[in-house]
Amino acid sequence: MNTLNFGFSSPNLKSKPLSNPKPRNQYHGIFCFDSSKSQNLEFGVGRAKHSKKNNIFRSKSVVDVDKVVESESSYTSVNRDDDYLYDAIVIGSGVGGLVAATQLAVKGAKVLVLEKYVIPGGSSGFYKRDGFTFDVGSSVMFGFSDKGNLNLITQALAAVGCRMQVIPDPTTVHFHLPNGLSVQVHREYKEFISELISKFPHEKEGILKFYGVCWKIFNALNSLELKSLEEPIYLFGQFFKKPLECLTLAYYLPQNAGDIARKYIKDPELLSFIDAECFIVSTVNAMQTPMINASMVLCDRHFGGINYPVGGVGEIAKSLAKGLVNKGSEILYKANASSIILENGKAVGVKLSDGRQFYAKTIISNATRWDTFGKLLKTEELPEEEKRFQKAYVKAPSFLSIHLGVKAEVLPPNTDCHHFVLEDDWKSLEDPYGSIFLSIPTVLDASLAPEGNHILHIFTTSSIEDWEGLSRKDYEAKKELVAEKIISRLEKQLFPGLKSSIIFKEVGTPKTHRRYLARDSGTYGPMPRRTPKGLLGMPFNTTAINGLYCVGDSCFPGQGVIAVSFSGVMCAHRVAADLGIEKKNPVLDTGLLQLLSWFRSLA
Ligand SMILES: NC(=O)c1ccc[n+]([C@@H]2O[C@H](COP(=O)([O-])OP(=O)(O)OC[C@H]3O[C@@H](n4cnc5c(N)ncnc54)[C@H](O)[C@@H]3O)[C@@H](O)[C@H]2O)c1
Numbered sequence: 237m238n239t240l241n242f243g244f245s246s247p248n249l250k251s252k253p254l255s256n257p258k259p260r261n262q263y264h265g266i267f268c269f270d271s272s273k274s275q276n277l278e279f280g281v282g283r284a285k286h287s288k289k290n291n292i293f294r295s296k297s298v299v300d301v302d303k304v305v306e307s308e309s310s311y312t313s314v315n316r317d318d319d320y321l322y323d324a325i326v327i328g329s330g331v332g333g334l335v336a337a338t339q340l341a342v343k344g345a346k347v348l349v350l351e352k353y354v355i356p357g358g359s360s361g362f363y364k365r366d367g368f369t370f371d372v373g374s375s376v377m378f379g380f381s382d383k384g385n386l387n388l389i390t391q392a393l394a395a396v397g398c399r400m401q402v403i404p405d406p407t408t409v410h411f412h413l414p415n416g417l418s419v420q421v422h423r424e425y426k427e428f429i430s431e432l433i434s435k436f437p438h439e440k441e442g443i444l445k446f447y448g449v450c451w452k453i454f455n456a457l458n459s460l461e462l463k464s465l466e467e468p469i470y471l472f473g474q475f476f477k478k479p480l481e482c483l484t485l486a487y488y489l490p491q492n493a494g495d496i497a498r499k500y501i502k503d504p505e506l507l508s509f510i511d512a513e514c515f516i517v518s519t520v521n522a523m524q525t526p527m528i529n530a531s532m533v534l535c536d537r538h539f540g541g542i543n544y545p546v547g548g549v550g551e552i553a554k555s556l557a558k559g560l561v562n563k564g565s566e567i568l569y570k571a572n573a574s575s576i577i578l579e580n581g582k583a584v585g586v587k588l589s590d591g592r593q594f595y596a597k598t599i600i601s602n603a604t605r606w607d608t609f610g611k612l613l614k615t616e617e618l619p620e621e622e623k624r625f626q627k628a629y630v631k632a633p634s635f636l637s638i639h640l641g642v643k644a645e646v647l648p649p650n651t652d653c654h655h656f657v658l659e660d661d662w663k664s665l666e667d668p669y670g671s672i673f674l675s676i677p678t679v680l681d682a683s684l685a686p687e688g689n690h691i692l693h694i695f696t697t698s699s700i701e702d703w704e705g706l707s708r709k710d711y712e713a714k715k716e717l718v719a720e721k722i723i724s725r726l727e728k729q730l731f732p733g734l735k736s737s738i739i740f741k742e743v744g745t746p747k748t749h750r751r752y753l754a755r756d757s758g759t760y761g762p763m764p765r766r767t768p769k770g771l772l773g774m775p776f777n778t779t780a781i782n783g784l785y786c787v788g789d790s791c792f793p794g795q796g797v798i799a800v801s802f803s804g805v806m807c808a809h810r811v812a813a814d815l816g817i818e819k820k821n822p823v824l825d826t827g828l829l830q831l832l833s834w835f836r837s838l839a
């Protein structure tokens with residue numbers, strides 16, 4: 237088991253224990269240091285003034301997420317001419333929102349996170365049933381190692397004084413593919429490449445060249461300090477310090493993995509394998525997967541490796557939320573944002589469905605762009621930039637998820653943690669219910685299930701249209717039927733006796749994901765409508781609305797916990813510059829933002 241250790245550069249941040257820790261709520265495998273008292277010494281810039289007089293909203297946040305208590309708030313007064321209490325309000329506490337919030341908080345901003353649900357994390361949350369702790373979404377964690385510049389989850393936690401124990405996963409994923417093709421993606425790059433070459437010896441050169449380009453891009457990314465690509469002082473500084481690396485990234489920015497693969501590889505089955513490699517992280521084939529994103533995941537799994545947090549993925553969001561509060565900011569649960577308040581065209585506040593209103597200098601939405609511009613903003617006309625985004629990207633389908641508790645004996649010895657199953661026909665890769673994702677996190681962390689049991693988290697793509705217009709009875713019956721088919725496929729392909737070993741089962745549909753994650757149609761994220769120009773068309777964090785920013789998987793660079801962490805870092809940097817906390821140059825800002833908008837129009 238690995239423990240990530242972070243050294244603190246400032247003596248002020250050194251080992252202050254959590255104030256008044258309660259053993260019942262101890263964070264399993266996580267350590268956070270309360271540095272709120274020392275933060276002003278280090279980050280004492282740009283804070284909003286807080287006097288009783290100018291309090292717009294007073295709130296007491298409760299972060300005891302194990303007990304799940306909602307925050308209490310009491311409305312005092314709204315004096316719109318006074319200073320704002322908050323520098324930023326973040327709508328949503330997905331990892332994207334939490335990273336943006338914590339990054340701002342450590343820079344000295346006062347942030348309020350509004351979360352609709354009762355715990356933080358969104359798709360990276362958790363739920364507990366009958367002694368099992370289930371991850372809501374993905375269990376494959378990139379960016380969670382202790383080396384390089386791309387360990388963004390590790391860095392986000394470290395920024396708020398948290399470190400987590402992680403368990404290295406020896407195999408990122410075990411592919412079970414048509415024609416009996418079985419490939420294990422070993423943590424060690426050499427082992428993985430030898431295995432792949434042993435299956436396609438005639439393509440040895442092509443394999444080495446394709447993955448070689450991935451490494452070139454990954455190494456360029458890993459050499460940069462990652463901040464907002466919408467902030468010119470930083471961006472030009474990086475070009476000055478690392479010209480070759482930046483030019484490499486600029487060159488590959490508009491390219492897709494499928495085109496690069498086809499330059500070097502001819503075997504159709506190997507190209508289909510590359511499609512599957514891309515599909516598991518982008519829900520589209522390689523021809524539609526940006527090369528930078530493909531390189532990021534195809535290499536990080538070997539560079540830093542995939543590491544699972546002790547106690548489950550939900551612990552990441554819990555620690556970020558705790559770190560946020562330790563830094564003097566706030567999080568409010570059961571706070572369902574119904575609209576973004578505009579004043580003279582500027583975003584200045586958020587109204588909740590229960591009528592409460594909160595005001596801040598800037599508003600950041602972690603809801604998807606479809607939800608932000610389709611529901612939260614009540615403007616008549618969709619801004620041009622958003623029209624362009626919606627023309628280039630559609631909502632990826634949602635998914636059907638099955639959480640199972642099973643008897644441990646059903647798994648053969650040395651079963652891998654993550655599996656991807658596509659039995660007969662490569663053409664079914666992207667079809668609804670065509671391929672199956674399976675994670676068994678208890679292979680790595682047995683504490684997530686009662687003794688003698690394992691968790692199987694199974695998911696497959698599915699569209700909301702498939703589940704609408706059904707009576708409750710028909711809906712329940714359809715859930716049973718579809719789940720039964722998926723489980724039978726896994727029983728046949730991987731685990732004989734699976735059905736009779738089940739002791740707990742819960743099935744979620746796209747409607748479940750829409751309801752609990754507040755994502756339009758339960759979408760998994762954006763998906764290019766046709767072949768994209770790599771990442772060129774993806775919007776960053778600023779929007780056409782003054783004072784409004786977006787963060788999360790419908791922003792650059794897209795889906796993935798590490799991707800939304802980067803989105804959070806970029807967003808916090810741009811917002812901090814606009815708040816006057818970070819350096820900014822208004823003339824260069826206007827020039828760069830116009831240039832980027834023009835680039836996007838080419839995509
Ligand atoms: N099965 C999976 O593996 C799976 C599924 C979906 C998404 N994902 C991944 O999850 C990540 C998404 O992260 P993210 O940060 O973009 O978002 P997220 O969807 O995880 O979190 C958004 C949060 O905002 C909250 N929210 C939305 N609308 C709100 C409103 N009106 N008022 C208050 N709160 C509101 C939601 O409750 C949620 O907690 C991506 O990595 C994506 O690829 C994984």
Ligand SMILES: CC(C)=CCC/C(C)=C/C=C/C(C)=C/C=C/C(C)=C/C=C/C=C(C)/C=C/C=C(C)/C=C/C=C(\C)CCC=C(C)C
Nearest residue numbers: 374376485486517529532654655673674675793795796799
């Ligand atoms: C600005 C301009 C125009 C130019 C300039 C140039 C430059 C400098 C550039 C730069 C760039 C950059 C920095 C970029 C960056 C990027 C990044 C970081 C990216 C990232 C990405 C990531 C990703 C995409 C990830 C993803 C992941 C995912 C999604 C995952 C998932 C998972 C799952 C689903 C699981 C599976 C399971 C099984 C199999 C079971």
